[in-house]
Amino acid sequence: MKIAVSAFAAARPKIAEHLIANNASTEAINCDLRRGLLEAMKTIANAANLSNSAAVTVYDMGAAYISFNGDVDIVDSFVYDTNGRIYYTGDGIPKQTDASLALSGGDPAAYPGDYYKLGLPKPSTPLTISLQGTPAADADISHTTAYTYTYVTGWGEESEPADATAAIDVYVGHDVWLSNFATTDTTDLNITHFRIYRVANGNLNAEFQLVADVGYQASQSYHDQVSDSDLGEVLPTEGWTAPPTDLQGLRQFANGILIGFRDNELYLSKPFIPYAFPEEYIQKINHTIVGLGSYGNATIVLTDELPYIASGTDPESVIIYPMQFNQGCVSKKSIVDSPMGVVFASPDGLCLATDGTVTKITEGFLTKEQWQAYDISNLIGFYHEQRYYGFFSGSNEGIIIDQSGVVEFTISGITAVYGGYVDTASDTIKLVCDVDGTRKIVDFNSGTTPLSYTWKSKHFIMPDDISFSC
8 A cells, every 4th residue: 555645734633643634744843834845944034133122012114123012003104104104002102103203312222212192182271252442332243253273283183172162242343362272281292283263154053164373382362353255174173082092902994094992992083084083983892802803894803702893984884793703812912914814812723703704723623622732822923925823922932824734833043932023025924032132033934944843644544464665
């Protein structure tokens, strides 16, 4: 009887050793099976020191890396920005920065050197209207109006408006002066001026329209001499509240919307307005959110009990409903977007959530007990070349999973992995890790030296006693 093995595949330890396919293995360690051949994984390459010796999350700003000591979610600007603007959560309050701010200060270990808060406060007090001049005793009412104002930043962001003033009758012969512009703590806010709006034509059901921009200073006052015909755009920022200070898990959603969470609440931004998260868009679900993933125009919401799916292109009408899969997510950093769906670690196995169903990828080759023998609560995941690469935070061990099975690996030369990302420019997984006691960023499986590997075949049962020959 001829024993032929070709197109070598990964391990399927769930199945009895004599029942697996001829090309499957009972044990695969440090094997690179992408070509169906028995080949070894390679050592790391291009190790470069990170200035921050405690870095966990890194982001390439072009000229240098910025880094964070914890799990931080970073989102690129929807609109192309030559200075590389990004938005992020997980490092205290929600923030935004760009290359000019992030790479300032001169100490690479402290990059991002500077940032702005994401979102603006509402001005705390309404304006004070002073009517100056002495109208004639029989003067007619020129108009009835009301005022409000907003904060505006050097980046063109605009806050929600202050409470409007009471309506006031302005008689012919009156001059209208505005004062009591409320200033606020401008630390990390970039506020540069106030923007004034008023109601035209005495119709208090009408919308507020732009009057003028004035400089941001505590003693500011303004003499309003703008006619109704010269008023500008309608106030656009009603309800544009800042995101909560403890927002987490920031992601891109459909149609220029950002999405994040806290506890059991989902927060959505105005389309293409990444700093405005109106309270009317908040969606509450029945379970504590662990993390988010993206698939098409949907966001998969992974909780501690079961997944939900959020879909839509308008934040006012986004629909969220639970998926029929009673498994929670055990590791936020295990969540990975892929062309097939969102991959995440559950208590029973590695799962794939699409726009309608959830399947267990490891169902055919790992039992619940075998899966839980891994350090799944510390799993860090990446999707690369049609495979899921999982690294166990704080160690140099990991797993590679595809539909055929699992390959285990140990990364020679690394003490512990803490984070990383898939670099699409070089098509490599870059790992944040300790090498000889130094925090570095390295290219995974990209060196020239092969690792020692093991591939153990199935147990072949012969019909009769035979002697081996070749």
